[in-house]
Amino acid sequence: MAVAVLSAAVFLSLCAGSLTFPTGSRRSQRPSCGYEACHDTKAGVLNVHLVPHTHDDVGWLKTVDQYYYGARNEIQHAGVQYILDSVVRQLLSDPTKRFIYVEIAFFARWWQQQSEDMRSAVRQLVNQGRLEFINGGWSMNDEATTHYSAIIDQMSLGLRFLNETFGECGRPRVAWHIDPFGHSREQASLFAQMGFDGFFFGRLDYQDKRARLQSREMEMLWRASANLKPPAGDLFTGVLPNGYNPPDGFCWDQSCIDTPIMDDKTMEDYNVDKIVQRFNETAHAQASHYRTNHIIMTMGSDFQYENANLWYKNLDKLIHHVNLQTSETNVHALYSTPSCYLKELHNANISWSMKYDDFFPYADNAHNFWTGYFTSRPALKRYERLSNNFLQVCSQLEVLGGKVSRDGPYGKADSDTLKRAMAVAQHHDAVSGTEKQHVADDYARRLSQGWDQCEILVANAMSALTGSQGPVVFCENLNISVCPTSESSQKFSVTLYNPLARRVSWPVRLPVNGSQFSVTDSSGQPVDSEVVPVSNATRAVRRDRGYSVNELVFLSSLPELGFTTYTVSRTAQNNNQATGGHQSKRDAAMSIQNEFFRVNFDPQTGLLSEIQSLDRKRTLPIKQNFYWYNASTGNGESSQTSGAYIFRPNSSEPVPISTTAQTYTVQNALVQEVYQNFSAWCSQVVRLYRAQNVLELEWTVGPIPVGDGLGKEIITRFDTPLKTAGLFYTDSNGREILERRRNFRPTWTLKQTEPVAGNYYPVNSRIYIKDSDTQLTLLTDRSMGGSSIQDGSVELMLHRRLLLDDFRGVGEPLSEPGDYYDGLVVRGRLLVFLSPPEAAAELHRPQAQQEYLQPQILLHPGGTKQEFSAVLSALPLNVHLLTLAQWDADAVLLRLEHQFEKKESSTYSLPATVDLQKVFSRFSIEGLRELTLGANQWRDEISRLAWRTSGGWSRPESWSADPADPPTLVTLQPMEIRTFLLKIRLH
Numbered sequence: 001m002a003v004a005v006l007s008a009a010v011f012l013s014l015c016a017g018s019l020t021f022p023t024g025s026r027r028s029q030r031p032s033c034g035y036e037a038c039h040d041t042k043a044g045v046l047n048v049h050l051v052p053h054t055h056d057d058v059g060w061l062k063t064v065d066q067y068y069y070g071a072r073n074e075i076q077h078a079g080v081q082y083i084l085d086s087v088v089r090q091l092l093s094d095p096t097k098r099f100i101y102v103e104i105a106f107f108a109r110w111w112q113q114q115s116e117d118m119r120s121a122v123r124q125l126v127n128q129g130r131l132e133f134i135n136g137g138w139s140m141n142d143e144a145t146t147h148y149s150a151i152i153d154q155m156s157l158g159l160r161f162l163n164e165t166f167g168e169c170g171r172p173r174v175a176w177h178i179d180p181f182g183h184s185r186e187q188a189s190l191f192a193q194m195g196f197d198g199f200f201f202g203r204l205d206y207q208d209k210r211a212r213l214q215s216r217e218m219e220m221l222w223r224a225s226a227n228l229k230p231p232a233g234d235l236f237t238g239v240l241p242n243g244y245n246p247p248d249g250f251c252w253d254q255s256c257i258d259t260p261i262m263d264d265k266t267m268e269d270y271n272v273d274k275i276v277q278r279f280n281e282t283a284h285a286q287a288s289h290y291r292t293n294h295i296i297m298t299m300g301s302d303f304q305y306e307n308a309n310l311w312y313k314n315l316d317k318l319i320h321h322v323n324l325q326t327s328e329t330n331v332h333a334l335y336s337t338p339s340c341y342l343k344e345l346h347n348a349n350i351s352w353s354m355k356y357d358d359f360f361p362y363a364d365n366a367h368n369f370w371t372g373y374f375t376s377r378p379a380l381k382r383y384e385r386l387s388n389n390f391l392q393v394c395s396q397l398e399v400l401g402g403k404v405s406r407d408g409p410y411g412k413a414d415s416d417t418l419k420r421a422m423a424v425a426q427h428h429d430a431v432s433g434t435e436k437q438h439v440a441d442d443y444a445r446r447l448s449q450g451w452d453q454c455e456i457l458v459a460n461a462m463s464a465l466t467g468s469q470g471p472v473v474f475c476e477n478l479n480i481s482v483c484p485t486s487e488s489s490q491k492f493s494v495t496l497y498n499p500l501a502r503r504v505s506w507p508v509r510l511p512v513n514g515s516q517f518s519v520t521d522s523s524g525q526p527v528d529s530e531v532v533p534v535s536n537a538t539r540a541v542r543r544d545r546g547y548s549v550n551e552l553v554f555l556s557s558l559p560e561l562g563f564t565t566y567t568v569s570r571t572a573q574n575n576n577q578a579t580g581g582h583q584s585k586r587d588a589a590m591s592i593q594n595e596f597f598r599v600n601f602d603p604q605t606g607l608l609s610e611i612q613s614l615d616r617k618r619t620l621p622i623k624q625n626f627y628w629y630n631a632s633t634g635n636g637e638s639s640q641t642s643g644a645y646i647f648r649p650n651s652s653e654p655v656p657i658s659t660t661a662q663t664y665t666v667q668n669a670l671v672q673e674v675y676q677n678f679s680a681w682c683s684q685v686v687r688l689y690r691a692q693n694v695l696e697l698e699w700t701v702g703p704i705p706v707g708d709g710l711g712k713e714i715i716t717r718f719d720t721p722l723k724t725a726g727l728f729y730t731d732s733n734g735r736e737i738l739e740r741r742r743n744f745r746p747t748w749t750l751k752q753t754e755p756v757a758g759n760y761y762p763v764n765s766r767i768y769i770k771d772s773d774t775q776l777t778l779l780t781d782r783s784m785g786g787s788s789i790q791d792g793s794v795e796l797m798l799h800r801r802l803l804l805d806d807f808r809g810v811g812e813p814l815s816e817p818g819d820y821y822d823g824l825v826v827r828g829r830l831l832v833f834l835s836p837p838e839a840a841a842e843l844h845r846p847q848a849q850q851e852y853l854q855p856q857i858l859l860h861p862g863g864t865k866q867e868f869s870a871v872l873s874a875l876p877l878n879v880h881l882l883t884l885a886q887w888d889a890d891a892v893l894l895r896l897e898h899q900f901e902k903k904e905s906s907t908y909s910l911p912a913t914v915d916l917q918k919v920f921s922r923f924s925i926e927g928l929r930e931l932t933l934g935a936n937q938w939r940d941e942i943s944r945l946a947w948r949t950s951g952g953w954s955r956p957e958s959w960s961a962d963p964a965d966p967p968t969l970v971t972l973q974p975m976e977i978r979t980f981l982l983k984i985r986l987h
Contacts, residue, residue, distance in 0.1 A: 033169035037129020038340035039096070042332045046293050047344065048283050048322075049336030050315060052099045053300040054087075055179055055244055056080050056106055058139040060429040061810065063442040067303070068106055075436075077255065078303035080106045081113075086308040091130050092121060097312055098335040099305075100134045102176055104158035105424055107133075111165065126166045132337045136162050136172040136934075138423035142432040143177065143184040144360065144374055144762035145381060145783035147852065148733040149882060150388045151190055152895075152933060152977075154423035159194075159936040171936060173339040175235075178202035178244035178298070180428040181370040181645065182362035184762070186732035188224035189233040193977065194934035197945045198236040198342040200296075202243040205363050211748040212239065213289040219345065221947050221954055222355040226736060227902050227975035231954040236342065236947050237355065238296075241289070245301045247282045249275075252314040253304040260310075261317040276321050280329045294344040296336070342945075351948045357746045358738060360761055366753040367638035371760035372647035372713070372806075374785030375797040376433025376814055378826045380440055381782040384422070384431045385852070387447045391418045393499050393856045394454035395885035396561070399892050400870050400922050401461025402986050408460030409469045415457060415885070418450025431783070434644045436812055451476075462495065462563070462858065466866045473859040479827055481511040481534050482546030485859045486568070488513070493860040494566045498558035499853045501881040501919070502846075502874040506556045506855050507671070507689045508566075511548030516572035519554045522564050522867040529554035530668045535675055537683040537700045541825050553670050555690065558855055561881065562869030590665065592672035592686065596693040597834075599674075599686060606661035606676060608686060611695065613834040618774050620834055623719045626682050626701070627654035627795075629756070631711030631802050642711060643806020644814045647757040647785065647797075654715060657682050681705060681825075682714070694847060695832040703823025704801035706815070711802035716830070717795040718778070723771045728788035734765040734852065736901060736975060742788060760785045760797070765848050768840065769794050775840045779831040779848055799826050841904035842877075849880055849899060870922040878908040879972060883979070892923075892982045893935055898972035909974050916968040916980075925968055927983040935979055 041047040058064055061076045070079020084107065087099050101107055111119065125131040138158040141151055162170035175191040175198070177183065183201055191199055199222070204212075212218050218239045225233025245251070251258045263272045286295050305311055315335070322333040363369040375381075394415045398405045406414055421443075429435045430443050459472040475483035485492055498504055511534065519529040530553045558564055590601040593614075600610040608624040629649035631642035642648045661676035661684075674686045681703055687696040697716075704712050726742040742759050743752045752758050763786040768777040778786075778794065786796040801823060802814045816824035831851065833843045875881060875896075883895035894916070900908045917925055930939040946955035970978055 031127035033129040135176040139427035141426035142428040175199040183359035185358040369757040397461035404464040405461040413456035421446035421450040480542040559869035702825035777833040923984040
């Protein structure tokens with residue numbers, strides 16, 4: 001279907017709350033692109049679709065800027081601007097040529113630097129299907145360590161650029177993840193919901209690929225959601241035969257060494273016959289593993305086509321000479337694109353096999369499991385997650401604060417800088433942790449610049465909402481108890497903005513000097529508070545950054561999608577002695593308790609020994625400790641070592657950091673804590689807040705010592721008597737849960753060669769084990785690797801420091817220097833739930849959203865009293881406000897999601913209905929229209945290809961709203977996300 005540019009123009013005609021296209025939009029244009037721009041194929045012969053492409057990493061060995069401009073070529077010869085210059089010249093010279101491009105972060109930059117004449121020429125190429133955009137995200141995101149919210153945002157950013165720049169012909173039909181290191185089920189589901197017809201990727205486990213080649217199941221229909229009604233989450237998926245490289249012998253880039261086609265018969269080195277014969281043999285060999293008379297060959301690779309003439313000159317000759325012999329060889333070659341290839345697969349009208357699980361973990365050989373990157377660079381992974389949190393806060397307040405948010409008393413600002421930085425950070429060599437150190441530093445720098453802009457925007461918005469223009473302080477180092485304003489002020493205000501559309505209770509911890517403080521809420525009522533000492537671990541971590549000796553603790557109650565303010569006053573200055581702590585002897589029985597939990601510790605070892613769920617009447621003996629795997633140095637059966645990508649321990653048994661922990665406790669009316677010190681570089685606080693139904697474990701690891709010459713991979717492990725029968729469960733990009741079985745793959749017979757690394761899976765937000773009676777659930781604050789290596793046991797990898805490279809291209813060991821160049825120190829939190837299995841989701845689903853969208857803390861010197869909520873009533877617990885963001889001057893993008901799966905909860909797994917007009921207090925809705933998930937097509941105009949399987953057709957249903965319902969009435973099924981473009985009027 002034709003797609004108009006989604007901008008303020010869509011609101012020129014409003015009727016009964018629906019949006020229509022204005023006259024003269026691109027909808028009336030019928031250019032020949034996409035499936036209509038494909039070259040003719042030949043019936044009865046093998047058609048070889050040659051796809052010229054380049055894979056341009058948005059940072060890896062060089063930074064984004066260095067890759068674009070072609071700087072630092074001593075690291076890697078690559079210059080994206082020259083690739084685009086060269087390719088466009090070739091496409092303009094010959095209408096038969098084709099090229100696909102993927103990474104919009106690079107293309108958008110190149111586009112901004114072009115003259116209007118060049119832009120006009122490129123638009124013509126796009127409208128004729130000669131230059132085709134595939135995938136369309138700002139980057140080609142990782143699939144293991146990314147959160148679904150950030151995936152949606154980065155895809156939407158790229159798709160919007162294409163939509164607004166090229167209209168319908170800029171819209172990608174095919175998803176293309178040729179380089180990520182394994183593939184998640186949720187990623188495929190998101191692609192399906194964005195309207196893609198198909199998905200091609202390059203990497204899958206070597207055993208899986210071998211089995212698929214033998215069974216001719218390299219192409220399939222992926223049912224990527226166990227919850228969405230088929231075919232909403234169905235996506236045709238193909239595995240590319242050569243990763244994303246050309247077949248051996250057919251690489252003609254300046255970076256290649258293959259022999260060019262020499263077609264002068266007078267030359268001694270004339271080689272046309274030899275090359276054509278080899279090509280035909282290669283094509284027939286590949287076709288023997290695929291099911292139609294069409295195959296695809298990726299003609300390009302990393303940063304190729306800088307001199308596109310080399311490629312196209314040889315491809316022209318190859319196509320010409322191969323096709324001269326078609327009648328004898330039954331091989332026909334043509335310039336093509338992934339969408340043209342997909343079209344022919346669809347036209348074949350055959351039945352395809354079904355895929356229901358995911359493609360993790362990925363291994364390229366027996367001892368080479370790419371499961372280390374699930375944890376690599378844990379500090380960057382946490383910073384990315386926090387940045388996503390702040391971006392959602394920034395985007396929401398940009399809407400709620402109105403125009404003043406972008407140009408107010410604190411200056412001009414927008415959320416775009418952080419949006420772009422976050423989109424770059426999703427790249428499969430960014431948040432994955434598989435880049436060089438200087439590139440990781442650049443990703444963090446970009447995020448920091450985005451924070452700077454959003455801090456101004458948030459301050460402007462809060463000024464508009466409160467009417468105050470006083471100083472605003474963002475305390476960005478609270479994780480190490482550093483905030484100069486709270487440390488030095490006699491009186492200050494704490495404003496907490498809650499980005500969730502439901503009320504939350506949140507513990508606040510602020511560094512202070514002094515022992516007695518009073519806290520009052522926005523109505524002037526006193527709030528219980530306590531002062532506790534800053535831990536020794538914190539003082540060691542922060543070194544010279546902060547000088548507070550105590551922390552002020554109080555529990556806040558925050559309105560839905562709004563803020564409240566607390567006033568803090570210092571009431572005594574006589575000393576800094578906190579009143580809430582006491583030492584505990586090793587041989588004394590030790591426990592902490594609140595209304596929901598009792599947690600016991602072994603008096604001999606100081607280790608956690610038992611958790612009791614008081615309200616659920618469950619008791620679980622449990623031993624938790626910290627261990628390290630000795631990273632392989634490449635001895636034994638394989639030379640493979642652990643590195644940024646690969647996890648390869650030299651033993652299945654990890655080494656305990658210590659068998660005992662030195663402990664002391666802090667116990668008062670608000671918080672009960674046990675501080676455990678395992679070594680000079682590993683410690684933990686086990687914490688229970690009053691009235692909080694979750695156990696918190698705050699761990700600090702690093703600098704990991706390597707003076708003994710051993711690389712170390714640090715885990716925490718929980719050992720229980722649960723009868724788990726080899727099963728454990730992990731999330732997929734923060735959404736649906738997948739069952740994992742140790743030493744097993746659902747789609748082939750696994751020969752397990754690495755009993756630890758081969759059982760590791762990405763844990764983006766949670767992992768759990770259970771038996772028929774009890775479930776132990778762990779929530780993480782960032783992505784990391786995890787597994788259950790033994791029944792009743794669950795482990796998470798927290799940190800890695802390695803001394804060798806793993807030979808996958810990055811070229812340096814993963815040994816992060818940290819701020820003081822003696823090794824990186826990382827701090828994080830695990831949240832623990834204990835419950836019956838049938839009640840677990842009601843605990844971990846809302847808590848996970850609360851962790852992902854934490855309140856934003858702002859400090860103001862002096863005192864103030866304010867409270868505000870942008871909603872009339874809270875959303876139901878099973879409905880999450882995923883996106884509220886300014887689209888343009890007159891439009892707002894809104895996404896709502898159902899956050900429970902089918903059968904997870906007898907109460908919350910039911911459909912949920914919300915009337916949008918009755919949700920928001922800050923604005924009223926004057927018009928709306930529903931979009932696809934990527935926000936680049938109207939939902940009622942989407943048309944996806946249908947596919948036949950052994951179970952019948954996966955045929956997309958036409959969609960339209962029930963005319964009997966008010967236009968603002970939204971019903972959500974389990975795990976459904978719905979996206980709307982709204983015209984609003986601020987109150």
